[in-house]
Amino acid sequence: MSLPKVNPVTTNAWTALNKHFAEIKDSKMQQFFSEDSRRAQKYSISWEDFYFDYSKNRITDKTLELLLQLAEEVKLGDAIEAQFSGEQINETEGRAVLHTALRDFKNLPNEVSTTLQKMKQFSESVISGKLKGHTGKAFTDVVNIGIGGSDLGPDMVTEALAYYKNHLNVHFMSNVDGDHVQETLKKLDRETTLFIVVSKSFTTQETLTNAETVRNWFLKTVDKEAVSKHFVAVSTNLGAIEKFGIHRDHIFPMWDWVGGRFSLWGTVGLSICFAVGYANFEKLLKGASQMDIHFKSASFDKNIPVILALLSVWYNNFFKSETEAVVPYSQYLSKLIPYLQQAVMESNGKQVDRNGHPVTYETGTIVWGSTGTNAQHAFFQLLHQGTKLIPVDFIAFAKALHKQDQHQEILLANCFAQSEAFLNGTVGEEIENPYRFFDGNRPSNTILIKQLTPENLGALIALYEHKLFVQGVIWNIFSFDQWGVELGKKLATGTLDYLRDTSSQEQHPSTLAMINFSKKG
Numbered sequence: 156m157s158l159p160k161v162n163p164v165t166t167n168a169w170t171a172l173n174k175h176f177a178e179i180k181d182s183k184m185q186q187f188f189s190e191d192s193r194r195a196q197k198y199s200i201s202w203e204d205f206y207f208d209y210s211k212n213r214i215t216d217k218t219l220e221l222l223l224q225l226a227e228e229v230k231l232g233d234a235i236e237a238q239f240s241g242e243q244i245n246e247t248e249g250r251a252v253l254h255t256a257l258r259d260f261k262n263l264p265n266e267v268s269t270t271l272q273k274m275k276q277f278s279e280s281v282i283s284g285k286l287k288g289h290t291g292k293a294f295t296d297v298v299n300i301g302i303g304g305s306d307l308g309p310d311m312v313t314e315a316l317a318y319y320k321n322h323l324n325v326h327f328m329s330n331v332d333g334d335h336v337q338e339t340l341k342k343l344d345r346e347t348t349l350f351i352v353v354s355k356s357f358t359t360q361e362t363l364t365n366a367e368t369v370r371n372w373f374l375k376t377v378d379k380e381a382v383s384k385h386f387v388a389v390s391t392n393l394g395a396i397e398k399f400g401i402h403r404d405h406i407f408p409m410w411d412w413v414g415g416r417f418s419l420w421g422t423v424g425l426s427i428c429f430a431v432g433y434a435n436f437e438k439l440l441k442g443a444s445q446m447d448i449h450f451k452s453a454s455f456d457k458n459i460p461v462i463l464a465l466l467s468v469w470y471n472n473f474f475k476s477e478t479e480a481v482v483p484y485s486q487y488l489s490k491l492i493p494y495l496q497q498a499v500m501e502s503n504g505k506q507v508d509r510n511g512h513p514v515t516y517e518t519g520t521i522v523w524g525s526t527g528t529n530a531q532h533a534f535f536q537l538l539h540q541g542t543k544l545i546p547v548d549f550i551a552f553a554k555a556l557h558k559q560d561q562h563q564e565i566l567l568a569n570c571f572a573q574s575e576a577f578l579n580g581t582v583g584e585e586i587e588n589p590y591r592f593f594d595g596n597r598p599s600n601t602i603l604i605k606q607l608t609p610e611n612l613g614a615l616i617a618l619y620e621h622k623l624f625v626q627g628v629i630w631n632i633f634s635f636d637q638w639g640v641e642l643g644k645k646l647a648t649g650t651l652d653y654l655r656d657t658s659s660q661e662q663h664p665s666t667l668a669m670i671n672f673s674k675k676g
């Protein structure tokens with residue numbers, strides 16, 4: 156079974172949604188609340204440690220009914236089944252999409268459980284100090300060298316689970332910017348640092364350049380034989396790794412049925428194991444797996460990722476909102492936004508549908524945001540009084556991790572108050588000064604979670620993975636390839652040759668002017 160290929164605009168639901176949109180586009184959510192005292196209960200889902208409130212959206216029962224009908228008409232159920240059963244739903248690359256299999260402990264493929272055991276043993280021997288560097292000293296620092304999906308996921312999780320961290324300092328080196336590399340190296344000791352080179356393809360220019368620079372830095376004072384003690388690799392490209400000089404025992408495989416941006420659940424998560432220990436990594440996986448079960452089994456009207464995706468489609472395709480903001484009220488989640496930007500925009504930034512035709516409707520939303528309360532003092536002005544309609548996802552944890560006096564209440568009060576301010580504005584108050592008027596009626600979801608545990612973090616990440624999958628199904632696009640990144644990579648190679656004077660191939664006049672300016676130094 157391949158993915159269904161239904162053009163959403165040809166469905167009855169889409170036509171009906173257009174008509175319905177014209178009827179309710181100017182309706183006020185305040186009115187909805189005053190007409191229905193049970194709206195908050197009705198439009199919320201409690202699941203495990205999650206409370207998902209979507210009552211502050213510009214929707215009625217009819218909207219939901221039609222959005223759910225849309226999900227049925229595009230055969231979302233079949234698409235979910237096709238994904239979880241390992242069909243090659245990444246058709247343009249001829250691959251299955253099975254990152255969920257990495258966390259399904261009841262049915263772990265053999266190769267995955269063997270690899271997890273290896274990750275456990277290896278990370279534990281580094282954390283305990285049993286495994287040592289070339290001079291016999293225990294490791295103090297670990298550097299993850301990778302970019303995109305080989306960086307953003309583990310970096311985000313390591314930051315998010317900082318509360319659970321051990322003594323190892325875990326660094327992330329991603330950008331090919333040499334200054335970034337040097338700044339990281341400045342902090343490191345060759346005797347006590349372990350480097351993990353992470354690249355699914357092991358061909359990524361940035362990662363290979365950084366790895367080479369790091370190896371050269373390492374070899375400045377250390378013998379070649381020591382490389383095998385200090386370098387580890389994570390990849391599908393085993394041949395290229397051995398050439399780099401990495402010992403066979405230090406190679407952790409990846410599989411082509413796991414996309415780069417969904418790969419933190421496997422060996423790309425090795426740096427997470429170093430930072431917080433394998434046991435917490437496993438909890439992260441198990442939490443994500445619980446969300447997978449919810450996604451697969453809950454009816455669509457009670458299904459958090461499905462509802463979240465349908466609401467996003469509602470704003471994107473009918474209200475024509477181009478962006479959506481994510482605002483976690485937790486500094487631990489500061490890296491969630493860049494992580495989601497890759498996950499969502501690399502997946503759904505597509506303009507050709509699954510039948511090979513250009514789409515005639517908007518696809519991938521632009522995701523942006525920052526942590527609250529900081530965001531309130533940065534871009535909330537525009538959210539409250541700007542001319543654009545930007546739906547917001549608030550994410551908050553009911554209970555803090557550290558003991559504290561008053562911060563948690565202040566943090567939560569701000570989060571809850573903001574969504575209320577977006578909803579109500581100052582409508583109904585006597586405000587004569589137009590600059591002080593808030594029109595409200597600005598939509599938001601709130602994902603309130605009991606506490607930031609590894610399990611709940613895993614479930615939260617999986618929630619957004621499933622959301623973007625559902626959106627891709629509705630938009631009839633292939634969410635699991637990323638051909639759009641290839642052109643820039645190819646051009647950069649030619650430009651690099653020209654910059655290095657190894658090619659005289661004609662350059663675009665604008666590029667040429669910049670090359671000449673750069674060469675003048």
Ligand SMILES: O=P(O)(O)OC[C@H]1O[C@](O)(CO)[C@@H](O)[C@@H]1O
Nearest residue numbers: 303304305354355356359415640
């Ligand atoms: O793990 P690799 O193969 O180095 O790729 C890194 C990243 O590059 C991309 O292919 C985009 O350029 C991402 O999809 C991927 O996560």
